Amino acid sequence: MSDYTKFIASVKQKTGIDLSLYKEAQMKRRLTSLYEKRGCNNFTEYFELIRNDRSMMDEFLDRMTINVSEFYRNSQRWDVLNKKILPQLLQKTKKLKCWSAACSTGEEPYSMAMVLSNHLPLREISISATDLDNGVLEKAKVGLYPERSLKEVPLDVKQKYFKQEGQFFQVTDEVKKTVVFKQHNLLDDAYGNDFDLIVCRNVMIYFTEEAKDQIYTNFAKALKPGGILFVGSTEQIFSPERYGLESEDTFFYKKI
Numbered sequence: 001m002s003d004y005t006k007f008i009a010s011v012k013q014k015t016g017i018d019l020s021l022y023k024e025a026q027m028k029r030r031l032t033s034l035y036e037k038r039g040c041n042n043f044t045e046y047f048e049l050i051r052n053d054r055s056m057m058d059e060f061l062d063r064m065t066i067n068v069s070e071f072y073r074n075s076q077r078w079d080v081l082n083k084k085i086l087p088q089l090l091q092k093t094k095k096l097k098c099w100s101a102a103c104s105t106g107e108e109p110y111s112m113a114m115v116l117s118n119h120l121p122l123r124e125i126s127i128s129a130t131d132l133d134n135g136v137l138e139k140a141k142v143g144l145y146p147e148r149s150l151k152e153v154p155l156d157v158k159q160k161y162f163k164q165e166g167q168f169f170q171v172t173d174e175v176k177k178t179v180v181f182k183q184h185n186l187l188d189d190a191y192g193n194d195f196d197l198i199v200c201r202n203v204m205i206y207f208t209e210e211a212k213d214q215i216y217t218n219f220a221k222a223l224k225p226g227g228i229l230f231v232g233s234t235e236q237i238f239s240p241e242r243y244g245l246e247s248e249d250t251f252f253y254k255k256i
């Protein structure tokens with residue numbers, strides 16, 4: 001068994017996280033540069049380090065996931081959500097069940113709330129937002145962002161839903177109240193059901209084909225018929241009908 005294969009087994013036993021479902025070359029590269037920085041020569045030594053030191057374990061968990069995010073990421077897609085997808089969904093019900101899966105530091109679910117507020121009062125909006133990494137969820141709950149995270153936010157939205165605090169921008173409480181954050185592992189935990197809208201962007205790129213297949217199957221089951229899955233701008237699904245989905249617009253899939 002290779003050094004990395006043993007590491008995968010030990011990490012799974014200790015944390016429940018299955019690294020074998022992440023693309024190997026990418027993950028190995030990221031973790032090798034991290035263990036070298038910590039003075040280790042191989043994955044076996046590195047596991048001993050993270051096993052015995054909470055801060056090293058947190059650093060490992062932080063590095064194995066890439067947390068980059070921003071508000072209205074690929075803003076043209078958010079325009080399609082606003083102008084085409086939401087009006088369609090809202091024809092059927094005014095109470096949308098929404099999920100931002102792998103939400104990182106919160107920019108995505110807060111963007112969802114801001115776009116939804118073009119159609120509904122904020123007090124009627126409720127979004128569930130999840131991520132594997134507890135560290136990013138804590139930041140998401142605080143809701144404080146550097147200006148570069150807001151570069152695609154329309155000016156009127158920026159004025160309405162953010163308060164400038166020095167170099168940073170604070171999401172208003174009324175927006176924060178619409179989102180409930182919770183830890184969730186897409187590779188292991190149960191998915192809910194009856195969702196009208198699931199947004200899952202810029203995480204599938206890290207997974208193996210086998211893992212993606214399982215996740216799309218689970219998302220399709222978690223959606224209502226007519227519900228929408230919104231994916232990242234490099235994450236087009238080939239043959240969506242395999243999962244009982246059909247293309248509704250570029251990067252939007254509807255449950256048949």
Ligand SMILES: C[S@@+](CC[C@H](N)C(=O)[O-])C[C@H]1O[C@@H](n2cnc3c(N)ncnc32)[C@H](O)[C@@H]1O
Nearest residue numbers: 065066067069102104132133185186201202203
């Ligand atoms: C690049 S961020 C994407 C953030 C946001 N969705 C966006 O598009 O801007 C990827 C996120 O996926 C999360 N992630 C990685 N593996 C995961 C898993 N197995 N289950 C849930 N979230 C995971 C990471 O913690 C990270 O916050």
